[in-house]
Amino acid sequence: ETGVTQTPRHLVMGMTNKKSLKCEQHLGHNAMYWYKQSAKKPLELMFVYSLEERVENNSVPSRFSPECPNSSHLFLHLHTLQPEDSALYLCASSQDRFYEQYFGPGTRLTVT
Amino acid sequence: LAKTTQPISMDSYEGQEVNITCSHNNIATNDYITWYQQFPSQGPRFIIQGYKTKVTNEVASLFIPADRKSSTLSLPRVSLSDTAVYYCLVGDWGLTGGGNKLTFGTGTQLKVEL
Numbered sequence A: 001e002t003g004v005t006q007t008p009r010h011l012v013m014g015m016t017n018k019k020s021l022k023c024e025q026h027l028g029h030n031a032m033y034w035y036k037q038s039a040k041k042p043l044e045l046m047f048v049y050s051l052e053e054r055v056e057n058n059s060v061p062s063r064f065s066p067e068c069p070n071s072s073h074l075f076l077h078l079h080t081l082q083p084e085d086s087a088l089y090l091c092a093s094s095q096d097r098f099y100e101q102y103f104g105p106g107t108r109l110t111v112t
Numbered sequence B: 001l002a003k004t005t006q007p008i009s010m011d012s013y014e015g016q017e018v019n020i021t022c023s024h025n026n027i028a029t030n031d032y033i034t035w036y037q038q039f040p041s042q043g044p045r046f047i048i049q050g051y052k053t054k055v056t057n058e059v060a061s062l063f064i065p066a067d068r069k070s071s072t073l074s075l076p077r078v079s080l081s082d083t084a085v086y087y088c089l090v091g092d093w094g095l096t097g098g099g100n101k102l103t104f105g106t107g108t109q110l111k112v113e114l
Helices: none
Strands: A004-007 A010-013 A018-025 A031-037 A044-050 A053-057 A064-070 A073-079 A087-094 A101-103 A107-111 B009-013 B018-023 B032-038 B045-050 B053-056 B061-064 B070-075 B084-091 B108-113
Touching (some): A004 A087, A010 A018, A018 A031, A018 A087, A031 A073, A053 A064, A101 B045, B009 B018, B045 B061
Antiparallel strands (some): A018 A073, A031 A044, A044 A053, A064 A073, A087 A101, A087 A107, B018 B070, B032 B084, B053 B061, B061 B070
């Protein structure tokens, strides 16, 4: 238990669906991150939020839309995804940007 | 960005000491070296972090030579449960106000057998 929770743990969605991934951290951290991990590939940093402000967007397609309503919660809204978007989506938080990151268990997403 | 290079995989046996070396030839003055561990279908977990010389905690040791162009993660007396992917990251932890983009490489798959 790292203090970072993610829901749902597993999600299957069609290409025309809209869904959201939720991340919550109970550590009092100021920075939160979304990562994508595809099979046999390195983790890809998608978005970084610091004090609820998005500070990094690493060329992620617009079908992924992050939201950070407060420093404890982070969402990833998904719409019209492609099968190649199937992956493990990991949320992390840290005290400040790029300090030690604590990862959640991830959401295993399958796009059919 | 300081790029890191690690072996793709390593094999060991229970009770052995495992040393995983990471090369980071273009490490910057403000960069720290950090290692993470990841089990299948889980998020990475912080193991250890250092800047120079040697750092030790209850899990591992980190050896960093004077030129800091490489580092070695040392796991004493590994067990089956240490089978995982180990990532070496190099970056500025925001201490200078800017902060580098930290990138996870492909990591080293450690397999521990009986």
